[in-house]
Amino acid sequence: MSWIQVQGTVRHLLTFGGGILVGKGYLDEATMTALVGAVVTVAGALWSWLSPEKKAA
Numbered sequence: 001m002s003w004i005q006v007q008g009t010v011r012h013l014l015t016f017g018g019g020i021l022v023g024k025g026y027l028d029e030a031t032m033t034a035l036v037g038a039v040v041t042v043a044g045a046l047w048s049w050l051s052p053e054k055k056a057a
Helices: 005-024 029-048 052-056
Strands: none
Touching: 005 029
16 A cells, blocks of 8 residues: 555544544534644654665665
């Protein structure tokens, strides 16, 4: 699975879970959007840091 596919899948899962939380009233839409963005950003940074291509270089 490529990084683009992983990112898309994670974003969809996070928005699905966030939508459930918004629907139940635990979060508002703006907070959910910010959390999804933060998680995707951190995941991208970790992926870049742990990337095997960097270690091989």
